[in-house]
Amino acid sequence: AHLWRGVIEEYREWLPVTPETPVITLGEGGTPLVHSAWLSGIVRGDVWLKVEGDNPTGSFKDRGMTAAISVAAGEGAKAVVCASTGNTSASMTAYAARAGLTPIVLVPHGKIAAGKMAQAVMHGASVIQLRGGFDQCLQVARDLAEQYPVALVNSVNPVRLQGQKTASFEIVDALGEAPDLHILPVGNAGNISAYWLGYQEYADAGLATKTPAMWGFQAEGSAPIVLGHPVEHPETLATAIRVGNPASWQLAVAARDDSQGRIEAVTDQEILSAQHELASREGVFVEPASAAGVAGLLKSAASVEPGSTIAITVTGHGLKDTETALSGVDSIVDSVIDVDVHAAAEVAGLV
Numbered sequence: 001a002h003l004w005r006g007v008i009e010e011y012r013e014w015l016p017v018t019p020e021t022p023v024i025t026l027g028e029g030g031t032p033l034v035h036s037a038w039l040s041g042i043v044r045g046d047v048w049l050k051v052e053g054d055n056p057t058g059s060f061k062d063r064g065m066t067a068a069i070s071v072a073a074g075e076g077a078k079a080v081v082c083a084s085t086g087n088t089s090a091s092m093t094a095y096a097a098r099a100g101l102t103p104i105v106l107v108p109h110g111k112i113a114a115g116k117m118a119q120a121v122m123h124g125a126s127v128i129q130l131r132g133g134f135d136q137c138l139q140v141a142r143d144l145a146e147q148y149p150v151a152l153v154n155s156v157n158p159v160r161l162q163g164q165k166t167a168s169f170e171i172v173d174a175l176g177e178a179p180d181l182h183i184l185p186v187g188n189a190g191n192i193s194a195y196w197l198g199y200q201e202y203a204d205a206g207l208a209t210k211t212p213a214m215w216g217f218q219a220e221g222s223a224p225i226v227l228g229h230p231v232e233h234p235e236t237l238a239t240a241i242r243v244g245n246p247a248s249w250q251l252a253v254a255a256r257d258d259s260q261g262r263i264e265a266v267t268d269q270e271i272l273s274a275q276h277e278l279a280s281r282e283g284v285f286v287e288p289a290s291a292a293g294v295a296g297l298l299k300s301a302a303s304v305e306p307g308s309t310i311a312i313t314v315t316g317h318g319l320k321d322t323e324t325a326l327s328g329v330d331s332i333v334d335s336v337i338d339v340d341v342h343a344a345a346e347v348a349g350l351v
């Protein structure tokens with residue numbers, strides 16, 4: 001049996017590591033590529049979900065973090081810092097714990113999901129809540145790394161994108177070819193840039209005969225790339241992608257244009273509805289931001305060429321933010337009854 005060794009060992013020759021780099025891994029990557037009969041039927045093609053919530057800390061961030069923390073540890077860092085809407089911090093703190101590094105986390109006050117906050121706290125971080133959004137947190141994180149002995153591991157650290165590109169490799173390895181179209185949510189715009197990098201590298205190496213069109217979706221209230229200018233006060237209940245001035249803006253625009261793709265917006269209502277449908281129809285429970293790609297496909301289904309192979313990255317696990325998920329549902333407990341089989345059968349609709 002082949003034991004999955006984490007993305008550094010699985011894709012070592014594609015990554016900026018040397019034999020001396022300590023490998024800090026939780027076995028990330030190797031996530032399921034799940035066929036969606038529901039979405040395939042809608043577009044009359046084949047739609048595959050890359051389920052990144054199955055990573056060790058519940059999001060795609062682990063791919064970039066194993067790389068960034070390994071390199072930082074190899075360079076002798078003692079402390080690491082990130083700004084985050086929650087997932088980067090959950091991931092960084094876990095890998096920092098394994099590497100014995102001190103984790104410092106900057107998050108927007110009151111705007112990160114409870115599950116993500118719990119992760120950072122349990123992994124031993126000092127969590128600093130700023131009176132500001134993600135963009136301000138990132139500025140302070142950059143300044144900290146410049147003025148103090150602490151390494152920055154946000155996706156402005158190029159090693160992060162190198163690790164994240166391995167998801168493209170896995171998709172091509174699984175399908176035997178690149179998809180025609182790849183769809184994913186866009187926040188700070190690192191992931192779309194990383195996927196594009198990965199697809200290009202595999203095509204250049206002859207491991208795929210084509211590259212996909214890249215379609216990114218932002219939340220309507222936080223859609224700077226769609227608008228063409230920064231959003232000073234970004235809003236969306238998909239807090240993971242509540243970003244007004246993405247660090248990888250130019251890379252994302254290049255991915256869009258070079259792939260003949262698009263970056264568009266979906267509303268919070270479309271996001272919540274896609275999240276709910278994905279969970280109830282396909283058994284895949286993702287956090288709100290992670291459903292933005294599915295919402296985008298549903299909205300743009302008419303412009304998909306029939307017969308296309310489509311990969312959609314669903315970026316993070318639904319359990320990270322149960323509060324937002326349940327806010328769109330009428331009631332958590334449908335019925336409270338006495339201990340009685342007939343009453344149970346009745347409310348369950350069996351009689």
Ligand code: F0G
Binds near residue numbers: 186290
């Ligand atoms: N989906 C989820 C669940 C995320 O957490 C993020 C980003 C994205 C999508 C967007 O990816 O930023 O590479 O365009 N979360 C960052 C964080 C901002 O701090 O966890 P992106």
